[in-house]
Amino acid sequence: MAYLEVATSAHGAGMARVTPPVCASDKTNFSEFGGKIARYEAHSLVYYEGDPARRLYELVKGSVMLYKLLPDGRRQVVEVLRPGDIFGLAGGDEYDCTAETLTEADVQEIDLRQVERSDDLQRTLTKCLTNQMRVLHEHAVLLGRKSAVERVASFFMHLVPERGGLGCVGPRDEGEDSFDLQLHMTRQEIADYLGLTIETVSRVVSDLKRRGVIRVDKADRIHLNKVCTLCHMTGMH
Amino acid sequence: MAYLEVATSAHGAGMARVTPPVCASDKTNFSEFGGKIARYEAHSLVYYEGDPARRLYELVKGSVMLYKLLPDGRRQVVEVLRPGDIFGLAGGDEYDCTAETLTEADVQEIDLRQVERSDDLQRTLTKCLTNQMRVLHEHAVLLGRKSAVERVASFFMHLVPERGGLGCVGPRDEGEDSFDLQLHMTRQEIADYLGLTIETVSRVVSDLKRRGVIRVDKADRIHLNKVCTLCHMTGMH
DNA sequence: CGAAACCTTGACTTAGGTCAACAAAAGTGG
DNA sequence: CCACTTTTGTTGACCTAAGTCAAGGTTTCG
Numbered sequence: 237m238a239y240l241e242v243a244t245s246a247h248g249a250g251m252a253r254v255t256p257p258v259c260a261s262d263k264t265n266f267s268e269f270g271g272k273i274a275r276y277e278a279h280s281l282v283y284y285e286g287d288p289a290r291r292l293y294e295l296v297k298g299s300v301m302l303y304k305l306l307p308d309g310r311r312q313v314v315e316v317l318r319p320g321d322i323f324g325l326a327g328g329d330e331y332d333c334t335a336e337t338l339t340e341a342d343v344q345e346i347d348l349r350q351v352e353r354s355d356d357l358q359r360t361l362t363k364c365l366t367n368q369m370r371v372l373h374e375h376a377v378l379l380g381r382k383s384a385v386e387r388v389a390s391f392f393m394h395l396v397p398e399r400g401g402l403g404c405v406g407p408r409d410e411g412e413d414s415f416d417l418q419l420h421m422t423r424q425e426i427a428d429y430l431g432l433t434i435e436t437v438s439r440v441v442s443d444l445k446r447r448g449v450i451r452v453d454k455a456d457r458i459h460l461n462k463v464c465t466l467c468h469m470t471g472m473h
Numbered sequence: 474m475a476y477l478e479v480a481t482s483a484h485g486a487g488m489a490r491v492t493p494p495v496c497a498s499d500k501t502n503f504s505e506f507g508g509k510i511a512r513y514e515a516h517s518l519v520y521y522e523g524d525p526a527r528r529l530y531e532l533v534k535g536s537v538m539l540y541k542l543l544p545d546g547r548r549q550v551v552e553v554l555r556p557g558d559i560f561g562l563a564g565g566d567e568y569d570c571t572a573e574t575l576t577e578a579d580v581q582e583i584d585l586r587q588v589e590r591s592d593d594l595q596r597t598l599t600k601c602l603t604n605q606m607r608v609l610h611e612h613a614v615l616l617g618r619k620s621a622v623e624r625v626a627s628f629f630m631h632l633v634p635e636r637g638g639l640g641c642v643g644p645r646d647e648g649e650d651s652f653d654l655q656l657h658m659t660r661q662e663i664a665d666y667l668g669l670t671i672e673t674v675s676r677v678v679s680d681l682k683r684r685g686v687i688r689v690d691k692a693d694r695i696h697l698n699k700v701c702t703l704c705h706m707t708g709m710h
Numbered sequence: 711c712g713a714a715a716c717c718t719t720g721a722c723t724t725a726g727g728t729c730a731a732c733a734a735a736a737g738t739g740g
Numbered sequence: 741c742c743a744c745t746t747t748t749g750t751t752g753a754c755c756t757a758a759g760t761c762a763a764g765g766t767t768t769c770g
Binding site: 304311314326327333359361362367368372374376382430472 | 539541543544545547548549551552562563564565569570592595596598599600602603604605606607609610611612613614616617618619665667668708709710
């Protein structure tokens with residue numbers, strides 16, 4: 237694997253800084269296609285909405301969010317990506333969202349022209365896009381139809397492996413029923429993801445704490461005391 | 474092109490009835506892959522959320538919506554499809570949404586196993602999925618951050634070619650500034666798409682009428698008197 | 711024509727937003 | 741390591757956009 241200078245955004249805020257890279261997991265989706273890995277610091281911008289779309293990205297390690305802004309400053313975080321997810325496919329010739337790292341992140345980059353050519357890559361993309369689409373569908377339900385408590389509960393449950401939507405096995409009422417989370421998002425970022433305000437997120441979290449469902453070790457670090465109870469609060473069971 | 478018996482849903486409601494087919498446009502995405510066209514009546518179900526995913530569909534003519542239900546009956550319409558859009562790619566082995574026609578619709582169907590095999594098809598899929606993903610991103614902004622008026626205005630503007638998001642050229646202040654729409658959706662369907670209630674949709678529409686921005690010829694048929702004014706009400710300009 | 715489905719409007723309620731004050735962390739520079 | 745600023749999070753008081761409930765009007769369809 238080779239390493240790459242990061243794309244300078246059209247807006248040139250210079251927030252995207254690449255630090256010496258680290259060898260990441262070998263079996264990425266792009267590794268066979270000569271993708272280059274760049275390491276981004278936490279809170280750096282990979283690209284801006286409206287930038288000319290030149291590269292396709294795969295998140296290899298860490299966490300990245302995609303968001304859109306309305307002209308008056310309202311923001312909606314449309315996806316929170318996990319390793320294996322791809323981003324940067326715009327459909328047009330501009331990126332439709334801004335991509336910003338939430339944590340330090342390793343990102344594999346590949347030229348869009350190359351994507352056109354490779355059949356294997358296309359196959360991989362279909363799979364990734366289908367999955368991300370399913371997540372977007374579920375998120376639409378959250379944004380359109382769920383209460384504040386249900387949104388926060390769903391958000392937490394999504395961070396519990398095997399639970400919280402998609403392949404969620406539903407609440408169990410025995411055995412191990414606690415879990416430790418690191419959110420890697422500020423209250424503002426969570427609010428913008430869940431379509432709420434910072435204050436509402438804070439209030440819901442405080443309420444869950446008061447009711448003993450969670451313990452807040454740091455704003456960022458949440459211990460779920462009762463995964464089942466929380467699961468029941470998502471509106472999905 | 475051959476014609477196909479419609480899949481009987483696992484839930485067997487028998488709403489999906491296939492009527493004698495009509496020859497649709499020749500240049501569909503699937504036509505080269507031996508896809509078979511089925512004609513569905515308005516308000517018939519193509520498949521249910523949870524049905525085993527066997528086929529991939531391309532909407533050739535008419536309109537189809539995809540929706541998800543919460544156990545207590547709340548519904549979110551996650552996509553309203555137009556000709557050229559594909560649906561039925563689940564990512565797992567079950568459909569993640571219910572697909573229901575809004576109008577009489579011609580749908581081209583293709584076995585999922587065949588999709589696996591064809592490189593050309595994969596290429597087509599990537600393109601379609603990318604576009605639909607962009608629409609989903611924009612819809613997330615609507616659901617998470619827009620007011621009721623902005624949602625309805627955005628909804629109407631999306632039905633005006635070249636306007637209302639994506640390649641929207643923004644408000645013009647001269648020339649032809651009116652447009653005729655047929656919604657093909659009930660107030661309930663619109664509400665479930667926009668994350669509102671039936672009453673709120675009705676009130677917003679009445680208000681737009683009162684303000685002279687639109688004329689309501691039939692609940693279903695809306696004449697936009699001032700496309701520019703409406704465009705300004707979407708929150709995007 | 712009558713029933714059913716759909717739409718509109720009004721009166722009232724409420725979940726979540728807004729505004730404001732403060733508390734707690736996290737950087738920053740000496 | 742400690743003041744000091746900045747950023748982030750919490751809480752309370754109040755407000756409002758949109759939801760709920762209810763009644764009545766319209767359209768559609770058998």
